[in-house]
Amino acid sequence: MTECGARSASWQTCIIDEIVQQTPRIKSFFMRLSTPFAHVAGQHVDIRLTAPDGYVAMRSYSIASSPSSSEVIELAIELLPTGEVSLFFHEIAVVGDEVELRGPLGGHFLWPELASGPILLIGAGSGVVPLMAMIRQRRALAQTVPTALLLSSRTIRDTPFSEELLAVEMADPTFRFSLAVTQEASQRSSDFSRRIDGAMVGDVVSRLPNRPAHVFVCGSNAFVNFATDGALMAGLDPSMIKTERYGG
Amino acid sequence: MVTRGFAGRDSGRDQSDRIPPGQHLVENFPVLTAGPTPLVETADWRFTLKIGPKPHKVWNWHEFNALPKTKMTRDIHCVTAWSKLNTNWEGVTIDDILADAGLERPTDFVLARCYDGYSTNVPSRDLASLKAMVALKYEGQPLPRDHGGPARLLVPHLYFWKSAKWVNTLQFTNRDEAGFWELRGYHIYGDPWREQRYSND
Numbered sequence: 412m413t414e415c416g417a418r419s420a421s422w423q424t425c426i427i428d429e430i431v432q433q434t435p436r437i438k439s440f441f442m443r444l445s446t447p448f449a450h451v452a453g454q455h456v457d458i459r460l461t462a463p464d465g466y467v468a469m470r471s472y473s474i475a476s477s478p479s480s481s482e483v484i485e486l487a488i489e490l491l492p493t494g495e496v497s498l499f500f501h502e503i504a505v506v507g508d509e510v511e512l513r514g515p516l517g518g519h520f521l522w523p524e525l526a527s528g529p530i531l532l533i534g535a536g537s538g539v540v541p542l543m544a545m546i547r548q549r550r551a552l553a554q555t556v557p558t559a560l561l562l563s564s565r566t567i568r569d570t571p572f573s574e575e576l577l578a579v580e581m582a583d584p585t586f587r588f589s590l591a592v593t594q595e596a597s598q599r600s601s602d603f604s605r606r607i608d609g610a611m612v613g614d615v616v617s618r619l620p621n622r623p624a625h626v627f628v629c630g631s632n633a634f635v636n637f638a639t640d641g642a643l644m645a646g647l648d649p650s651m652i653k654t655e656r657y658g659g
Numbered sequence: 660m661v662t663r664g665f666a667g668r669d670s671g672r673d674q675s676d677r678i679p680p681g682q683h684l685v686e687n688f689p690v691l692t693a694g695p696t697p698l699v700e701t702a703d704w705r706f707t708l709k710i711g712p713k714p715h716k717v718w719n720w721h722e723f724n725a726l727p728k729t730k731m732t733r734d735i736h737c738v739t740a741w742s743k744l745n746t747n748w749e750g751v752t753i754d755d756i757l758a759d760a761g762l763e764r765p766t767d768f769v770l771a772r773c774y775d776g777y778s779t780n781v782p783s784r785d786l787a788s789l790k791a792m793v794a795l796k797y798e799g800q801p802l803p804r805d806h807g808g809p810a811r812l813l814v815p816h817l818y819f820w821k822s823a824k825w826v827n828t829l830q831f832t833n834r835d836e837a838g839f840w841e842l843r844g845y846h847i848y849g850d851p852w853r854e855q856r857y858s859n860d
């Protein structure tokens with residue numbers, strides 16, 4: 412597989428087309444691009460906000476939409492207390508506002524064009540965003556590579572995209588979705604009510620027809636460390652694990 | 660373009676001469692790594708200096724720690740747009756590593772290689788004259804595993820992806836050979852003051 416790069420992405424203005432509350436802390440922002448681009452599922456954009464005095468704040472946000480819908484991309488932003496940019500999006504931005512954006516960026520955390528085996532996706536909170544793009548791309552292309560998603564969140568209400576994920580699972584026997592809720596009891600037998608650990612990753616892996624050839628883990632750094640430790644304990648090979656860490 | 664309704668935080672504005680364009684100040688120390696965090700025991704740790712494909716000298720943890728130590732206080736700048744001021748490091752400068760190996764500047768370029776398979780390229784002159792070190796301590800403590808412990812490269816005047824975590828090899832090369840992120844669309848040099856984030860910046 413060749414990994415394409417982040418080359419030559421220039422700043423463009425985009426318009427917020429629609430805002431959807433996904434969970435109490437996560438909102439989706441549908442951004443209409445002035446210069447549409449084709450991205451690879453897993454990539455992100457940089458957003459740049461400018462204050463009247465010229466002060467600039469720049470942050471990265473993964474693309475949640477699949478590459479097949481390219482004029483409007485979906486971002487899903489989690490509200491952080493006192494977060495400079497996430498607070499702006501949650502409390503100030505309204506439909507019709509313009510913001511600057513550049514992308515697509517990132518040349519590593521990419522859905523493989525040709526998977527050499529099953530795929531395991533692990534995410535928490537807004538870390539599910541690039542995994543959603545992957546799941547949607549897989550659906551759009553009617554790919555059948557066996558894929559399992561292990562998603563961690565505090566409660567079922569805090570789980571973004573859960574309705575869509577349950578619907579994909581119903582419609583597609585080669586896609587498995589397991590939820591790990593940490594602050595309430597799980598509701599389905601395929602779900603868990605504890606933090607991700609090696610046994611849990613092992614369980615999810617055993618629901619795939621054979622061992623995963625690609626593992627994608629995304630979320631906060633602390634979560635990614637937990638999840639990758641779990642994956643390594645479950646015997647997965649570190650060289651096939653790609654991580655996207657949202658910094659802190 | 661001014662963003663409607665965006666005022667921004669106050670912190671950092673008074674220090675703008677120390678914060679490169681597009682960067683914002685953080686107090687915490689974010690972690691960004693492309694794979695699992697490797698666990699490297701100091702008992703197994705080796706550091707190799709190579710000229711081309713040939714190993715020139717290898718140090719174990721004990722030998723490396725016997726080299727002269729240098730302290731540096733520096734501002735650091737990550738390509739994901741955070742900057743952190745006054746970070747304190749202690750380690751062995753590349754000048755002292757070369758001196759111990761009896762070398763001056765074997766070639767013009769270096770490829771730093773790491774335990775997790777990561778790599779990054781830096782011109783030799785950017786590592787010389789006390790500009791860079793292999794850091795063993797951060798804020799007076801052994802370098803935490805998350806931040807590249809036991810040892811990482813520190814090249815603070817370039818974007819922080821050049822400061823390779825879990826470094827185990829400095830390979831001197833004749834050509835500027837692109838490393839991990841440089842092969843994936845990031846800038847070949849990475850000067851934060853010229854905002855060299857991606858290849859064509």
Ligand SMILES: Cc1cc2nc3c(=O)[nH]c(=O)nc-3n(C[C@H](O)[C@H](O)[C@H](O)COP(=O)(O)OP(=O)(O)OC[C@H]3O[C@@H](n4cnc5c(N)ncnc54)[C@H](O)[C@@H]3O)c2cc1C
Pocket residue numbers: 455470471472473474487488489490491492493494495496497498537538540541655656657658659668670684685686687739
């Ligand atoms: C490749 C990539 C993709 C990403 N994708 C997504 C995504 O899809 N969705 C998403 O929600 N996030 C994503 N992130 C994270 C995102 O880029 C931001 O880091 C995040 O939104 C927080 O930005 P902020 O401006 O709201 O918070 P910041 O202002 O950056 O602060 C972060 C946290 O630190 C505290 N803090 C730090 N400095 C200060 C200070 N000086 N004063 C007060 N408090 C401070 C804040 O309380 C806050 O909780 C991604 C990150 C990366 C690197």
